[in-house]
Each structure stands twice: as C-alpha cells, then as structure tokens.
C-alpha cells in the first residue's frame with residue numbers, strides 16, 4: 001500500500017495506481033472526458049487536473065501515486081483551471097443540446113453546469129465542421145460536437161483492433177475520420193464508440209432522434225446472441241411516459257441496448273449483434289394454441305398434449321438452448337422422466353456474421369447451452385424409427401427430420417409455418433417477458449428481468465411443463 005492524502009483524507013493506494021484511480025476507488029470524484037478505465041491514457045482533455053503539494057497542477061490520470069503525496073481535487077486553482085478548460089472545450093462546440101440524442105446523459109452538458117456555468121468568453125464565430133459524416137451504416141459523426149478526446153480511435157486500436165478510425169488535420173480543423181482501407185462497418189464492436197463518446201458526436205442511426213433518454217428506463221438483461229451471455233441493459237419506455245397516440249407499439253419496443261458492465265463476462269463492452277436484439281426478438285409472435293393448425297384454447301391444447309404423452313411409447317424431447325436455468329430445471333423436474341431428452345441448437349450464425357473471436361463473440365449462438373447440457377447431456381439428438389412423439393421446444397429444428405408417423409408437440413414463441421404442422425402447438429414467452437438466469441460457457445450465471453408484458457396468449461414454458469405433467473390450470 002502507498003499512503004497518500006487527498007483533500008485531507010488519508011488513503012491507502014495500490015502501488016502502480018494513478019492518483020485518478022486512487023481517488024475514484026475511494027469515492028472521490030474527479031471529472032474526466034478522455035480517460036476510460038479500459039483504454040490507454042491519452043491525457044488530452046485536461047479535466048482531471050489536480051493540485052499536488054510542491055508540484056502544482058497536473059493531470060491525475062497520468063500521475064502515479066507516490067508515498068506521502070498530498071493532493072487537492074477542489075482547490076481554487078483546480079476550479080479555475082477546470083473552468084478555463086471547459087471554456088476552451090466549448091469554444092467551438094455548438095449549442096445543439098435541444099436536438100442532440102446525448103442530452104440527458106452528456107458529460108459536457110453536466111460538467112458545464114457543474115464547473116463553468118458561464119457563457120462563452122469568445123467573441124469570434126465558432127469554427128464550423130461536418131455536421132453529418134457517415135462513419136458507417138450504423139454510426140453518424142458530428143464533427144462540430146466532437147471534443148477530440150480520442151476515446152473512439154483508441155477503442156478501435158486497443159480493444160476491437162479494427163484500427164478503423166484516425167484523426168486528420170491539425171488544430172481547430174482536426175477531425176475524426178475513417179481509415180481508408182479499414183471500414184468501421186466491418187467492426188462487429190463498432191457501436192461501443194457511441195457509448196464511449198462523452199458528447200453527442202457519435203450517433204447511433206438505430207436510435208437517431210427516436211426518443212429522449214429521459215423517457216426510457218433500462219432493465220438488466222442478458223444478450224441471448226451467443227454463449228458469452230453478455231449482461232446488457234434493455235432500454236424501453238417508462239410507464240409514466242407511455243404514448244397513447246401516434247405509435248403505441250413504442251410502449252412495448254426495445255428502444256436501444258447498451259452494455260451492463262460485468263467484469264466476469266463482458267467488461268464494459270458488447271458486440272453489435274447485442275445492440276440489434278430488437279431485430280432478433282421483435283419478430284411476429286405466435287399467440288394462439290393450435291391442434292394441427294386449427295386454433296384452440298390453451299386447455300384444449302394441453303389436454304390433447306397430455307393424451308399424446310400418455311399414449312407415447314418412445315417419446316423424445318428436443319430441449320431449447322434458449323431456455324432459462326429455471327425453465328430447464330422445470331422441464332427436468334416435470335417431464336425429464338417421461339422423455340428421452342437431447343439439447344437442441346436453436347440458433348446458428350447468420351450469413352456474414354462473425355463466428356468467433358478473442359474478445360467476446362462465441363461460435364455457439366445460443367445463450368444457455370452450458371446449463372442445458374449440464375442437465376441433459378451433450379449427446380447429439382437421436383430420432384430413431386419408432387420414435388412416436390417428439391416434443392420440440394424452441395426454434396432451430398428441421399421438421400423434415402421427424403421420424404415417419406411421429407406426433408409432434410411444439411413450443412415456440414414466433415409465428416412460423418412449422419407451428420401449423422404440429423399436432424399440438426403452444427405459444428411461449430421470450431426472455432424479455434420473464435425473469436430468469438442463463439449460464440454462459442464459462443459457467444457464470446447472469447440474471448435477466450422482465451421488460452415487457454407477454455403478448456396475450458403466450459404462456460411461460462415453466463408453467464406449461466408443470467401443466468403437461470399434471471392437469472393444472474395455466475394462465476396465458
């Protein structure tokens with residue numbers, strides 16, 4: 001330990017820590033723009049200036065702690081320099097807050113009010129720059145808002161390694177630009193730079209001008225896009241801001257997805273597939289139980305399913321690798337003794353999708369294969385002649401593989417042609433409509449919470465398994 005004093009508080013800092021890290025670790029706030037715990041130190045924003053006894057002012061992000069150093073983070077000199085830096089940083093910054101997607105979560109806005117709060121001292125017109133620069137099909141750049149903190153360029157050099165961004169020109173004509181032969185559009189982690197940008201310079205085309213962030217709330221969840229199981233925040237409209245006209249579908253829609261920092265799984269990052277969850281999850285839903293394509297009541301469907309289970313001599317179940325730990329356990333408890341069960345791969349990589357890399361993306365495109373295989377084994381599904389009943393839970397099974405004459409119970413969340421071919425079809429909820437856990441490929445268990453009400457007609461698989469085992473009443 002290295003003992004230092006910050007604002008008259010004695011602190012035990014870790015050897016090798018910077019003053020900024022020691023301060024933050026001990027609950028002492030120091031403002032920053034360019035510094036990020038997972039990026040190299042750039043030291044260009046000068047917001048973390050502190051005063052060190054005997055040394056004067058210096059940036060805390062690049063200052064290693066030394067025994068006995070005495071630091072002030074809020075002295076009159078520090079405050080004066082912070083204010084001057086904010087005057088400098090906002091010298092050419094447009095006052096766009098009214099139309100900027102970052103409003104409500106912008107560091108520049110917050111720090112301006114906290115540490116400056118005064119109109120610009122400059123009498124010169126602001127330097128104009130590119131307002132809408134097309135960085136990729138996903139990201140727009142507003143160079144007037146950019147404060148050149150270089151978080152975005154460092155991310156592409158140090159984390160995603162696409163080297164897709166650099167800086168062109170000098171002084172007040174400096175601009176972030178894509179590197180000619182390294183398209184940002186091919187970086188599957190590119191959208192992390194939108195979160196990293198401390199101002200509204202990098203804008204998500206998905207989210208552009210869709211809603212203000214204060215109308216939204218984040219719900220903790222887990223990305224089901226691959227076996228990494230990144231923890232995420234699913235942003236959706238707050239109940240008190242539900243829209244009643246225009247497009248009420250917004251009330252039950254994913255507005256955006258951002259990472260939920262988790263050192264054990266994904267750190268502060270996710271890949272773009274995780275951001276695109278709406279495309280994956282907001283497909284048309286199945287909401288009607290059916291008997292060979294004819295709509296029926298839930299009770300009628302369950303009754304028929306129980307008859308088929310009771311009459312089957314060789315029933316096989318293909319268990320979903322998208323089922324939660326709780327659902328998998330419910331299946332094992334209620335139906336595990338009835339069926340010979342195999343774990344099914346529900347999803348595979350789409351054309352053009354990155355299969356696997358060293359950062360986050362895993363080749364297994366299912367979130368809970370680890371938990372499913374722990375309960376039901378790793379053997380490849382066998383559907384021998386003589387199999388007379390197949391319970392298919394979730395997507396990804398080719399119905400052409402069904403043994404001749406076998407009856408089918410199908411539990412699925414989405415509207416698909418196969419639904420109508422099943423002897424019994426039961427519509428089920430998806431993970432944004434219930435609470436539960438997934439276990440990732442490393443064995444780390446992460447929780448997800450419900451974001452939306454399930455559509456009328458869709459039942460929780462857990463309740464269906466109990467009802468299939470015993471005549472119980474299930475409410476959809």
Ligand code: SF4
Pocket residue numbers: 145146147148149150151152153176193196197198199201202
């Ligand atoms: S675009 Fe944003 S993250 Fe990139 S340098 Fe400018 S302010 Fe920083």
Ligand code: SF4
Pocket residue numbers: 223224225226227228229230266270271272273274275360361362
């Ligand atoms: S790495 Fe996998 S789990 Fe993480 S965001 Fe991407 S698809 Fe989702």
